[in-house]
Amino acid sequence: LMKANVARKAASEDMRAPAEEKNLATWGTDVPDNLNLDQKQLAEALRKEDERKKEEKDERKRKYNVRWNDEVTAEEMEAYRMKKIHHDDPMKDFLY
Numbered sequence: 001l002m003k004a005n006v007a008r009k010a011a012s013e014d015m016r017a018p019a020e021e022k023n024l025a026t027w028g029t030d031v032p033d034n035l036n037l038d039q040k041q042l043a044e045a046l047r048k049e050d051e052r053k054k055e056e057k058d059e060r061k062r063k064y065n066v067r068w069n070d071e072v073t074a075e076e077m078e079a080y081r082m083k084k085i086h087h088d089d090p091m092k093d094f095l096y
Contacts, residue, residue, distance in 0.1 A: 045076040045078070046082065
């Protein structure tokens with residue numbers, strides 16, 4: 001009985017690996033080197049990130065969460081990382 005439980009636990013740990021890998025690519029700061037991003041989707045995500053920043057600047061025109069979509073793609077997360085100001089970057093003062 002104990003061997004069966006240990007085998008089931010080992011099998012269930014192997015099943016969780018793809019979901020954790022996807023979460024790391026989407027949310028984590030440790031982006032895998034073999035992550036393939038679609039360039040069209042990345043360009044679209046960069047455009048949406050620019051629009052979101054513009055909406056954020058004017059609080060009176062800020063939209064509410066009526067169109068809320070909590071699914072974040074890897075391209076959207078990469079666009080966010082590309083647009084985010086890195087406070088520890090010494091060259092950030094030259095860009096802005």
